[in-house]
Amino acid sequence: MGLWNYREYILYSVRAKLLSETIRNHLGILWMVLEPIMRMFVYYFVFVYLIHRRTEDFTSFLLIGIIAFTWFSKTLTQGGNSISASGRLIKQLYLPKIIFPTITSLVRTIEFLVVFLTLLIYLATQGYLSVSWTALPGVIFAQFLFIYGITLVMACIIPFIPDISYIISSLMTALFFLSGILFEVKPSNPKYDLFMLNPLAKLLEQYRLIILQGSFPEWLSLVYIGGSGVVMALVVSQIIKKLEFQLPRIV
Amino acid sequence: MKIENTESVCLAGEKEKRKGKLLISIRNVGVIYNRNRSIFKKKRFEALKDVSFDIFSGESIGVIGRNGAGKSTLMTLISGIIKPDRGEVINYGASVSLLALQAGFMNELSGRDNMVLSGLALGFPKKKLEEKLDEIISFSGIGGRIDDAVRTYSAGMRARLGFSIAHILNPDILLVDETLGVGDRAFRQKSANAMREKIKSEQTVVLVSHNSNTIRDLCDRAVWLEKGIVMASGEVDTVLKAYEKKVL
Numbered sequence: 368m369g370l371w372n373y374r375e376y377i378l379y380s381v382r383a384k385l386l387s388e389t390i391r392n393h394l395g396i397l398w399m400v401l402e403p404i405m406r407m408f409v410y411y412f413v414f415v416y417l418i419h420r421r422t423e424d425f426t427s428f429l430l431i432g433i434i435a436f437t438w439f440s441k442t443l444t445q446g447g448n449s450i451s452a453s454g455r456l457i458k459q460l461y462l463p464k465i466i467f468p469t470i471t472s473l474v475r476t477i478e479f480l481v482v483f484l485t486l487l488i489y490l491a492t493q494g495y496l497s498v499s500w501t502a503l504p505g506v507i508f509a510q511f512l513f514i515y516g517i518t519l520v521m522a523c524i525i526p527f528i529p530d531i532s533y534i535i536s537s538l539m540t541a542l543f544f545l546s547g548i549l550f551e552v553k554p555s556n557p558k559y560d561l562f563m564l565n566p567l568a569k570l571l572e573q574y575r576l577i578i579l580q581g582s583f584p585e586w587l588s589l590v591y592i593g594g595s596g597v598v599m600a601l602v603v604s605q606i607i608k609k610l611e612f613q614l615p616r617i618v
Numbered sequence: 619m620k621i622e623n624t625e626s627v628c629l630a631g632e633k634e635k636r637k638g639k640l641l642i643s644i645r646n647v648g649v650i651y652n653r654n655r656s657i658f659k660k661k662r663f664e665a666l667k668d669v670s671f672d673i674f675s676g677e678s679i680g681v682i683g684r685n686g687a688g689k690s691t692l693m694t695l696i697s698g699i700i701k702p703d704r705g706e707v708i709n710y711g712a713s714v715s716l717l718a719l720q721a722g723f724m725n726e727l728s729g730r731d732n733m734v735l736s737g738l739a740l741g742f743p744k745k746k747l748e749e750k751l752d753e754i755i756s757f758s759g760i761g762g763r764i765d766d767a768v769r770t771y772s773a774g775m776r777a778r779l780g781f782s783i784a785h786i787l788n789p790d791i792l793l794v795d796e797t798l799g800v801g802d803r804a805f806r807q808k809s810a811n812a813m814r815e816k817i818k819s820e821q822t823v824v825l826v827s828h829n830s831n832t833i834r835d836l837c838d839r840a841v842w843l844e845k846g847i848v849m850a851s852g853e854v855d856t857v858l859k860a861y862e863k864k865v866l
Contacts, residue, residue, distance in 0.1 A: 375744045
């Protein structure tokens with residue numbers, strides 16, 4: 368596999384990207400954590416003070432949703448454009464194109480892990496810690512596979528149809544509202560089954576089940592979600608390999 | 619100037635005896651770009667129509683031609699970045715690198731980090747890179763500022779960094795696009811000298827230029843490209859005379 372031969376380049380790039388994103392600002396790595404907290408306050412303000420709607424544990428509920436969703440949306444938006452954005456580089460030397468969405472996925476995953484771990488430490492001090500937390504790596508892994516698969520799909524399509532990147536940003540807004548970040552859809556809701564067809568909604572539900580309610584996740588759903596990511600990644604990596612020498616001409 | 623010319627003549631004679639093994643063979647190559655302006659408009663553009671020549675180890679080939687002649691496309695073909703639509707490019711196992719690499723630079727990072735990154739992208743193992751690091755830094759003349767962010771570098775410094783990486787890492791075939799220009803005058807002098815050194819040694823070079831003096835000065839074989847077709851190839855003076863007659 369092309370990725371393995373370039374592992375040193377990938378790892379160094381991941382490190383370099385993280386570095387260059389953090390040293391640009393005065394607060395550096397702190398922004399990773401501050402950003403979701405600031406967003407949480409905005410939603411909290413709107414929902415609790417303006418329209419007086421709140422679910423139980425609303426701040427924790429919001430933070431889990433925001434953090435897990437941001438991981439998805441940032442990776443997809445940046446990773447989807449990653450091959451196009453590397454146009455100048457891939458016209459100057461040969462690199463397997465799958466490298467670029469892979470680097471973005473890894474960078475955003477590390478960011479997620481830093482932020483998520485911070486959240487977990489905070490929640491542990493709030494008395495949420497339970498044995499069910501041992502299942503968290505499973506949910507995270509399933510979400511990673513799903514994100515990686517769909518990011519590869521987008522990274523492969525966007526060089527050919529750049530217009531898609533506009534659709535993605537609208538789609539992200541739609542998904543933001545349809546994934547249950549701001550509100551909870553309970554199994555008693557008649558639209559529950561339909562709502563949960565959205566893998567992100569399902570994933571967010573699992574995180575909250577584990578963290579806030581101390582129960583174990585629906586493993587089968589996680590296998591489906593992770594498995595769909597693996598299928599997408601396997602198929603698209605073959606397609607990208609076929610397009611290897613076509614892509615430098617069009618980006 | 620005169621001295622340089624005699625030198626290159628001597629060089630050419632010397633090289634003739636040494637002409638080594640076949641590295642890359644380009645056979646009847648054609649490259650067609652389909653530019654989709656929108657879903658409805660398609661534009662076909664033949665960058666290369668019929669190009670054939672061989673690259674042997676130790677020689678330096680000058681590719682001359684006007685803007686849009688297909689020189690850059692030829693470079694991407696030789697470096698294995700794209701594949702031709704017609705004909706074939708056969709690489710018999712040579713590593714190829716474009717000189718004056720700058721595209722991969724990350725502005726927020728130090729020159730040192732960017733050096734390692736470019737080297738890894740070129741496929742060199744990290745261990746070898748770390749051994750060569752000091753050599754690259756000293757050749758680039760960037761000195762103590764190597765640990766500053768590339769963002770703070772002048773255009774000349776960036777070019778020097780890019781040049782030095784490819785120069786020290788020594789690929790089997792070095793592709794030089796003179797039209798890209800490398801740094802300020804002093805460094806241009808230095809890089810021209812470095813190039814001359816390389817050409818004297820075993821280094822195989824393909825130099826792209828629209829300046830016949832550069833090619834006369836540095837190369838021992840020339841290829842004249844015009845609208846995607848090889849108009850003439852072979853001995854430098856003959857090819858350049860034909861080119862100058864047509865162009866000037």
